[in-house]
Amino acid sequence: MSIDQLTDREVIALTLWGEARSLNVEGRVAVASVIANRVRDGRYGNGWRGVCLRKAQFSCWFPKGGLKNYQMMMERVDVLTAKTPPTILDSALRECLWIADGLMAKAVQDRVYGATHYYHESIPAPKWAQGKSPVTKVEGHLFFVNVD
Numbered sequence: 001m002s003i004d005q006l007t008d009r010e011v012i013a014l015t016l017w018g019e020a021r022s023l024n025v026e027g028r029v030a031v032a033s034v035i036a037n038r039v040r041d042g043r044y045g046n047g048w049r050g051v052c053l054r055k056a057q058f059s060c061w062f063p064k065g066g067l068k069n070y071q072m073m074m075e076r077v078d079v080l081t082a083k084t085p086p087t088i089l090d091s092a093l094r095e096c097l098w099i100a101d102g103l104m105a106k107a108v109q110d111r112v113y114g115a116t117h118y119y120h121e122s123i124p125a126p127k128w129a130q131g132k133s134p135v136t137k138v139e140g141h142l143f144f145v146n147v148d
Contacts, residue, residue: 003061005081008048012100013093014080015052018060018073021092026111027139028096032103033112034143041116043148048104112136115143 006014012035020031038044038051045054052058059065060073076093089097102108112118113135119126121140134142 002081003053003077006049006077009097009100009104010080011049011052012103013096014073014076015058015060016096016099017076017093018069019058021096023139023141025095025099027141028099029108030111030136030138030141030143031118032099032108033110034115034118036103036108037110037112037114037116044116111138112143114145117144117147118142 003011012032015035016028016031020028023031035048035051038057039048044057045051053061055062060069063070079089099108115135117128118141119129121137121142128147129142129144132144132147135145136143
């Protein structure tokens with residue numbers, strides 16, 4: 001299992017899978033839009049990999065963000081680094097790979113109005129969101145701009 005062996009496409013797809021696998025395609029594209037907005041902004045890491053893997057940005061990549069989710073992510077890293085044929089990947093991960101392709105080709109339009117942050121409305125508002133209004137809501141996720 002080595003994250004270093006993953007391509008940018010795979011890192012994006014796994015981030016989408018780890019953060020939004022329970023959502024429909026619109027929810028996954030909304031999270032993908034946040035990744036693209038962070039890449040464009042430049043303050044959140046360099047490139048796709050730098051943004052997705054930056055510490056404390058996408059909780060799915062860190063045990064502290066949720067151990068079970070992290071363990072499930074590492075299982076998918078093992079599948080992708082073994083270069084398993086896509087036919088045996090779960091449908092959510094196949095869709096996330098498809099979205100990653102579109103994101104990298106700039107074929108995915110920003111659906112969250114430039115948002116660089118989000119959280120699910122079922123949890124208490126993080127410190128960064130307090131006193132701020134979301135620019136949109138997609139499947140229970142609230143999206144924000146001008147957080148910093």
